[in-house]
Amino acid sequence: MANNTAQATQQPAKHFNLVRCVATCLLALIVLVGLAALINWLVIRPKRFVYTLENGSVQNFNLTDNHLNATFDFVLGAYNPSSKISVYYDHIEFTVTYEDQTLAFNTIDPFFQPHRNVTRVESKLEALNLALSPSTFKDLTIEKSSGEIDVDVHLMSRIRFKVGTWKSNHHTLRIVCSSVTLHFSWYKHFEKKPCEVEL
Ligand SMILES: *[C@@H]1O[C@H](CO)[C@@H](O)[C@H](O)[C@H]1NC(C)=O
Ligand SMILES: *[C@@H]1O[C@H](CO)[C@@H](O)[C@H](O)[C@H]1NC(C)=O
Ligand SMILES: *[C@@H]1O[C@H](CO)[C@@H](O)[C@H](O)[C@H]1NC(C)=O
Numbered sequence: 001m002a003n004n005t006a007q008a009t010q011q012p013a014k015h016f017n018l019v020r021c022v023a024t025c026l027l028a029l030i031v032l033v034g035l036a037a038l039i040n041w042l043v044i045r046p047k048r049f050v051y052t053l054e055n056g057s058v059q060n061f062n063l064t065d066n067h068l069n070a071t072f073d074f075v076l077g078a079y080n081p082s083s084k085i086s087v088y089y090d091h092i093e094f095t096v097t098y099e100d101q102t103l104a105f106n107t108i109d110p111f112f113q114p115h116r117n118v119t120r121v122e123s124k125l126e127a128l129n130l131a132l133s134p135s136t137f138k139d140l141t142i143e144k145s146s147g148e149i150d151v152d153v154h155l156m157s158r159i160r161f162k163v164g165t166w167k168s169n170h171h172t173l174r175i176v177c178s179s180v181t182l183h184f185s186w187y188k189h190f191e192k193k194p195c196e197v198e199l
């Protein structure tokens with residue numbers, strides 16, 4: 001008799017547990033789907049961030065015996081059009097390349113960019129007695145004699161997004177500004193160059 005009552009109370013308990021489990025699973029699923037949508041939104045939206053190379057110049061340029069000395073100055077305009085997302089930029093690495101050969105690189109300090117903000121990031125990159133491949137040396141010498149050179153500027157940063165008090169994981173941000181023309185004559189002005197973003 002005692003056994004029977006125990007079974008009778010156990011049965012509804014089991015049933016209740018099942019309902020609770022299904023409800024919990026459903027809730028977890030909804031939360032997961034919501035989270036996936038949020039992450040998607042965060043990853044897609046920041047692609048609208050706009051990066052422009054606003055100024056670039058080269059000084060102390062000297063090509064001798066397959067070696068290069070040069071000082072590059074770049075100003076990157078970073079525009080965050082979002083009204084909700086702010087961005088933490090860890091060390092941004094600037095690299096200037098010519099025909100896929102790295103000429104110089106430098107890193108700038110981390111900074112925080114609020115929403116709806118334009119930040120100008122400046123960097124000075126130096127090539128000090130850099131050994132060039134013979135073909136790169138030859139092409140660079142020819143281009144230099146024309147009064148301008150075309151380089152590529154690559155930027156790499158680890159970023160985190162902030163929405164309200166929530167902060168995302170790190171994402172790798174790659175920015176490429178291709179065919180950036182640097183003039184050797186002082187009277188020629190730098191032409192702003194839009195850059196491409198990879199997240
Ligand atoms: C670009 O940089 C050069 C060299 O630093 C400077 O003389 C020039 O005024 C700058 N141009 C702009 C638009 O900031
Ligand atoms: C370039 O560097 C070489 C070797 O250091 C030097 O002899 C030459 O005078 C330099 N040329 C210029 C234009 O500064
Ligand atoms: C670059 O500068 C260094 C130090 O000032 C000098 O020793 C070297 O000869 C220079 N190289 C070129 C290619 O100008």
Ligand SMILES: *[C@@H]1O[C@H](CO)[C@@H](O)[C@H](O)[C@H]1NC(C)=O
Pocket residue numbers: 112113114116117118119
């Ligand atoms: C963008 O944010 C930086 C850093 O907080 C600030 O110094 C700068 O004035 C802001 N620029 C604009 C246009 O709001």
